[in-house]
Amino acid sequence: MENYSIYLPSYSIGTDVYKKIPEVCTPYGTKIIAVGGHKAMAAVRELLLEAVKGSALTFLDFVWYGGEATYENVERLLKDQRVKEADMIFAIGGGKATDTAKALGEMAKKPVFSVPTIASNCAACTSVSIMYNEDGSFKNPFFFEKPPVHAFIQTSVIVHTPIKYMWAGIGDTYAKYFESTISARGENPVHYVALGVGMSRLCYEPLLLYGKKALEDQKNGVVSYEFEQTVLSIIVTTAIVSILVTTEHIIDYNTGLGHAVYYALTSFPHIEEGHLHGELVGFGILLLLLVDHDEDNFRKVYEFNKSIGLPTCLADVEITAADLDAVIEKTVSMKDIDHNPYVVTKEMLTEAFCELEAYHTEK
Numbered sequence: 001m002e003n004y005s006i007y008l009p010s011y012s013i014g015t016d017v018y019k020k021i022p023e024v025c026t027p028y029g030t031k032i033i034a035v036g037g038h039k040a041m042a043a044v045r046e047l048l049l050e051a052v053k054g055s056a057l058t059f060l061d062f063v064w065y066g067g068e069a070t071y072e073n074v075e076r077l078l079k080d081q082r083v084k085e086a087d088m089i090f091a092i093g094g095g096k097a098t099d100t101a102k103a104l105g106e107m108a109k110k111p112v113f114s115v116p117t118i119a120s121n122c123a124a125c126t127s128v129s130i131m132y133n134e135d136g137s138f139k140n141p142f143f144f145e146k147p148p149v150h151a152f153i154q155t156s157v158i159v160h161t162p163i164k165y166m167w168a169g170i171g172d173t174y175a176k177y178f179e180s181t182i183s184a185r186g187e188n189p190v191h192y193v194a195l196g197v198g199m200s201r202l203c204y205e206p207l208l209l210y211g212k213k214a215l216e217d218q219k220n221g222v223v224s225y226e227f228e229q230t231v232l233s234i235i236v237t238t239a240i241v242s243i244l245v246t247t248e249h250i251i252d253y254n255t256g257l258g259h260a261v262y263y264a265l266t267s268f269p270h271i272e273e274g275h276l277h278g279e280l281v282g283f284g285i286l287l288l289l290l291v292d293h294d295e296d297n298f299r300k301v302y303e304f305n306k307s308i309g310l311p312t313c314l315a316d317v318e319i320t321a322a323d324l325d326a327v328i329e330k331t332v333s334m335k336d337i338d339h340n341p342y343v344v345t346k347e348m349l350t351e352a353f354c355e356l357e358a359y360h361t362e363k
């Protein structure tokens, strides 16, 4: 047997959790450099400065991450005198800013604390950065041993951000349950994979229960219990599942047909531009459930998508019947479905798309 360690996320959540920063961060030094997106840093700057007032902590500066999660931006930040002087890095913003700051922390060997300002994905709590090339194309996942030391999830900040991020984040989050459980079906996975797959149920059920109300509350700027539960599912639960099922740095249990459909759809430029990741993944899950003949969950997810405006038919994702063959061809070629308990064929997908359109017309 091999020796191994697993490091899981640590976090604070609530309407006023930045006040915990001195207590949590002081053991790591005194000088903080904040790295993030312009809008995100503008939204939290005063709150963070206020939070460290009277403590030993100081912010050396707030630095823009560079606009894309690239190794070039990380290298540039590594040379920055303010980063060199800092004892710790605050990663502020959404996925790309957070991933850049996490990669910076890894390369600079400095502890990272995350301050997510939107609830659209689990970047604030995972031990991987999704890296891109300077032209915006995908480069690779950069895996680390540990996630950020701590995440400060201040719901009173997140509630005032555009609703579309959480809306799409919901689709990407419930996908984690279906994709990981189907990927592990019929297997007796090793402890950490089994733990992640078991926990993935909490990426799905709470969202069905609380997701709709959470979005309504966000629209009204209200931090409700439902809003907090939804934020937790998207940022924390999904991160724990991801860390556990990708311990071996493989995607086998962390993706599936929902993502394969997403990648196929985004090979059409007009779809790539006009739709968010989680929105299309949520649509892909409807096809996954039809291919898998899981009628019960299909109905549940269909109704749920409908209730919050996530896509339920081809027109919603701007695909015409003429494009369908190309989408299907592309979907079955994706490595996301390599680890599936059965081979997903073009015929299965053709049937699933027809069923979805028929179900949509009937409704």
Ligand SMILES: [Zn+2]
Binding pocket: 172, 259, 277, 281
């Ligand atoms: Zn995804």
